[in-house]
Amino acid sequence: MRNNSVPQTRITGSTPDMENLAMNTPPARKRRALPALLRTVLLLGLVLGAWSYLLGGPGKAVGSLLGGSAADARPAAPLPVPAGHQVAYFAGGCFWSMNAMFSQLKGVDKVEAGYAGGHAAHPTYEQVCSETTGHAETIQVVFDPKVISYSDLLGVFFHVHDPTTQDRQGEDTGASYRSMIFYTSPAQRTEAEKAIQAVQAAHLYSDPIVTQVVPLTAFYPAEEYHQDYYVHNPHTPYCQFVVAPKVAKMRAHYKAMLKN
DSSP states (O other): OOOSSOOOSOOOSSOHHHHHHHHTSOGGGHHHHHHHHHHHHHHHHHHHHHHHHHHTSHHHHHHHHTTOOTGGGSBOOOOOOOTTOEEEEEEESOHHHHHHHHTTBTTEEEEEEEEESOSSSSOOHHHHHTTOSOOEEEEEEEEOTTTSOHHHHHHHHHHHSOTTSTTEETTEESGGGOEEEEESSHHHHHHHHHHHHHHHHTTOSSSOOOOEEEEOOOEEEOBGGGTTHHHHOTTSHHIIIIIHHHHHHHHHHOGGGBOO
């Protein structure tokens, strides 16, 4: 959300989706693109906020907007891990974007959106959005190490989100959007720390890396309507303005590593 190494393109602290939007906007309209986008996002936020208030919470409002049933609001089933496969856990902002990007990589069997890094068991989306449980929106990546390595996944991770902003990705703010790597073994911890050192040594970002590297204590699958959200809802404003540009940029940078 690859070329077997940390990418060597210098990246500034600006958010990838805004960069991509600017590159594809005619020069005369570039200065207007950001205000227009912000107005759209703010308007959408007001609508969703009102809906959330009426229906009893942001998660419930989103589920209703999707036409979701009570079953859609239940946590998704845990992913099976085939023999010989491994699992990685990353938090890099909204899990809709992360899910959409990592699921397109060769060697990745499945990606599941969920919550990790908090202190409450089995949190709901509403609870995580309230910023009271300590969880970060996280993806679980089941992958075949014979096709794509954990190091490859780390390289992608540090390219598709901004690891220099504390508790924020673009216009999404709050601790649930913080940058984290959850390791499940000493080897994963070592690789994650080496990847951060490599990114810092290469000066790929103008600001310090704030990504946390912590052991995984628990991963809770998110509600069913969050799974493959971009695939099922590509025309929603958030997906068009935020997710789609990130996916396009990732696909352009990692052509050789895509499934198709």
